[in-house]
Amino acid sequence: MKTLKLFTAIAITAILGFTSCQSEENIQTGTNPNANSSTSPTASNYERAAMNDGSDDDFLDGNACTELLFPLTATVNGQEITLISKLDFSAVLDIMGEFNDDNDSVSFSFPINVKTSSYTEVKVNNQSELDALKQECESAEAQGKDAISCVDINFPITMLTYDITLEQTGSVVVQSEKQLYTFMTDLQSDELFAVNYPINATLSNGTEVQIKSDAEFTDSISECVQFEDEKDEAAETAVEVEAILSGAKFTVDSYIVAGVNTANDYVNYTIEFTNDLKLIAKDTVNTTTGEIEGTYAVSSETEVFLNTTFASNTAVSALGNDWVVSTYSNTLISLHSKTDASVTLTFKKI
Known part of the structure; x- marks a missing residue:
């Protein structure tokens, strides 16, 4: 499982199911010198942490930035298999794991549907279009615009909103990653925000943390990204060892x-x-x-x-x-x- 996922350039033109609520009474009134703009490092961290995770099916599409949607049919090492849910992944892995010195091959029966890191559903008509999405993913990774999937925020959390004079304008209760992503990407240049700390999160190494500031959130990301890098390095080493044996x-x-x-x-x-x-x-x-x-x-x-x-x-x-x-x-x-x-x-x- 890779840590990184695609931050696509596709704009969200309609927001469905966004149920965050703005309170009539502000949780915190007055000014906040720690308010962040939409282009701040904190905004980037929360946006990337909220992106849709498409890494569970990487062994099929080789792309951590897209989530394959069911049902779909694929030919794996010459065997056709229809996948109805993630429960069918085990059957694919069994086929791939039969021999450890072969080159696994996967081809899809197009069209297929995928969900991008921005929660946009896309119909993919052929392998060329699927390859293009993978190239977008690699580009986002190179630019540091990819998703951070090694930290899971425990919802709900509350975001405080401010105008450019640092006067609070309201608060939004966010119930899910998708709602958080929508909140972050909808921020305008004349809008600021602050997280109502503390919040709780679970890192991919199993550690549960209480986060009390933007700096602590950054530190938590650094910790879990390092852990994921170590896992990726170990996985590569495992492939080498198995090839020797x-x-x-x-x-x-x-x-x-x-x-x-x-x-x-x-x-x-x-x-x-x-x-x-x-x-x-x-x-x-x-x-x-x-x-x-x-x-x-x-x-x-x-x-x-x-x-x-x-x-x-x-x-x-x-x-x-x-x-x-x-x-x-x-x-x-x-x-x-x-x-x-x-x-x-x-x-x-x-």
Whole structure:
């Protein structure tokens, strides 16, 4: 899941379902030296944080800036599938995850409908139009006009409004991200606003925060963007690690438990990582011994994980664990246990 989403140039000409209310009595009267203009950094932060999140379906359209609308039909790795809701994503991921050394392909049965970061619904008639939306997304990302999806504001919140003399003109209770986006994009050059702090928010790292100022909101964004960057970097590393493992055979170069290297217990074994996420351990000396099968999976958060599983009571059962990838190269994968960093394992490619 990317953090960034598209800030499109499409203007909203009609606002539907905007139910924010302006109070008859101002929550805060008088002047406010902290009021912000529509072009202020605070306005940009709140506008970008309120954009529509289109990142959940990136594995289908490769575009965090558009949300695919249902129903739609796609051909995934040669298999046609109709998606009625997000519940059907798992079927797509199962097809894509069948092999880890192939190039996944997705083609849509056009036309399809998408919702942009500005909550505008667009009919896409062909791949060229879909590619154009992706290019808009990349342009917005390069200009810092993309969405910030790693901070979820807990609604409702109240926005105080002011004129250019800093006299308060009213207050607006905002109930949703869409209403907040509308409020921010409707601000005129002669209108100012201030957030009625404190507000609460949840960051993508799971942290719940109380925000008491514009500066604290900026700090929260910086914190969660850094977390998302670390996740993206780990995801890229996971792809590299999986590519090194897939279809290759390894030996146990070291296996340290309680300070003792027990690699000699596995000196006769090769461990093969197949492209369909299976493990095959084979005794190369005693060829009458049958193969020992298991499974593996590479995943990531801010670190890269390798889960290995073998059946119990086999010669290689102890190699099954939830591992953290410590270091890697084209020939060596060094791991430590997720629950006990003193337990380490190193695979060497044959």
